[in-house]
Amino acid sequence: MNPAKSYAHLFSPLGGEGGENYRAPGQLTFLRAPHVALDTEALKAHGARYAFVGVPFDEGNVGKPGSEDGPREFRIASQEYLSYWFEFGVDLNGLAVDCGDVPMPKVNPDSARERIYRAVTTVLKAGVTPIIVGGDRSISIQAARALSDHIGAGKKMGCLHFGAHLDMADSWAGEKLLSTCALARITELPNLPAANAAHIGARNSMNPKDYIDLAKARGIRFYPMFEIYERGIDAVTREAVGKVWGGTDAQYLSFNFNVMDASAAPGVTATEPGGLESREMVRVADIIGEQKTASLIDVTELAPVYDVSGTTSRLAVCTVLRLMAAMARARGELVDQGLRRSDLTAAE
């Protein structure tokens, strides 16, 4: 094989047999990454840093349905991006694999939850960071539990969550594992100290009083949008990152895209005005990316049926890729500055 072909994807296509259209992949995977079976040994053998796992689960929502189409749309939107990110001088190619979707049994949420837990555990055991795309926010409960069990009782984990709602219901209509209970369950994990948890973006009145009461009782620091209006997103994100990454062995990063302003993300199950603007989310990704690694990333509540122009999925993909790019730069994984497209042509 021509060695120049190993970096051909950094450049505009040359055409011919080697110049496939980047938007027409042979197989629809996250960022055209190779598909690898959801199996610890297979993942270890491949050696990727991230494993994308879709979770089309919609039976933990209390409001509008539609998030089970999230993973599919996320993969499609990821075709719109290249792996080279000029702002960071990095190449995401080879960093990720796609393990497909967790098969979901319908009308059996208990079984579905166990499958989500097992899928995340499988990836973590390979030493790979799962990128979990839901699905409704309740999948975060299983993902966080998997991380907590994986690191074990002797280690500490942090949790940084973005969303419009605190999801701090101890129970909702008697149920304990719905999306509205997500942060309540996660902050009960034995190795997640309250001091290492932070929530950014709370606003508006899908935050009943018990959410606030429980968050305060547990000492969970939440940064409501009113605080971001006053202090700015940079200061708040840096403070929250300091709490979550400070002195912890593992970090769980969770994005419910209703954290965005309704205008920036119409395609979520519960749009909320007054949220983050897209340029603020870019800052969030850049600032978190200074941390080099996260142990688990999830993206929830995308609802493509409301995303008439596809902007929301694209924003979600952009956020994740940007985060990956910023982390790659922080780790010093830079593309050779000397590479040129003309070298490719010469090698042909």
Added chain:
Amino acid sequence: MSDTAYHWQHVPHQHRGPHQHTGADDHIYSPKLHNGTFKSQGIATFLGAPYCPPDRNAIRAMGAKVCFIGVPWDQGQVVRAGTSQGAAGIREASTQYFPYMFEYDVDLLTFFRIVDCGDIPIVPGNNEKSHEYIYHYLTECLHGGAKVVLCGGDHSVPIPGARALSDFHKNGRIGYLHVDCHLDAAPDWAGNAFTNCSGPSRALDLPNCSAKNLVHMGSRNGLNPKDWHDFFVDNEVRLIPMQELVARGVVECTKEIFTRAWDGTDGVYFSWDTDSIDSSCMPGTTAPECFGLKGREIIQLARTAGTFGADIMEVSELCPKFDVSHISIKTAALMIMHYLGSRAKTLRDRGQQP
């Protein structure tokens, strides 16, 4: 009508069935037994508030301090139809919210004893008769001792609305605020003096509303003919165009307009057209316009307005049929809810009742 016929009580209909909730404050907490009013509607009312007939005695008997009332009227406007569904959209969106607002630590429903008075009847094809109904129904609410949240309907609604407030304070003075992308100051539009193009012009005609208590904020772009602008120049009415709002910030500008409206007056009519909002945040409006208020500016405006208050707060020109992702109806509901939340906090901090 006896006082006992109307007793304010908030118990969603589901809770009166075989599986009842019992706690008086159940509605501000996550549900204990079933999903409550989430996805299970009874009579569609704003925030699940109890229905009250638009009758001054009934409103007084229930002790309601805020009446939500809709106007399914879109034949008083010259642009696209569709705003007759606005109030229904807000009621629908409000099922996705709790009446508790953590930002102000207040339960809107019980603090204001909010009631939903349903929709005002209208007469198709007859702007004049429809405006008369609006005038009479708002008069009932005001005499019932309540503030009014009026949901349009097109932006001709403030013409009878401000007239009702003017007559209610006939021995005093009123202020009039018009927050809108459009100046709406036509002397008439093709001979008709009562369309959605003439809100401020008709307000200045009122005997007890003077130019110094009339303010417009948020105007921009090219659906503002010259006579509309001349009205503000010739009558020395304060105008805060969008450029000035952006330069000075929404909080400072909102404080200014409310300070002017309340200067020496006994009541204020606050007319808030949804097209004041940027088209990205409010696609579901009659005439969407770019360069408008952004998400957080809407909330800041509502929050600042709540520190001053108004007798009638009107949200108009909401068109759910253009709101493909359902973001506009939720935004419109929150314009009202943040206004009321901030109003409640302001009153509570002063030790006052609504």
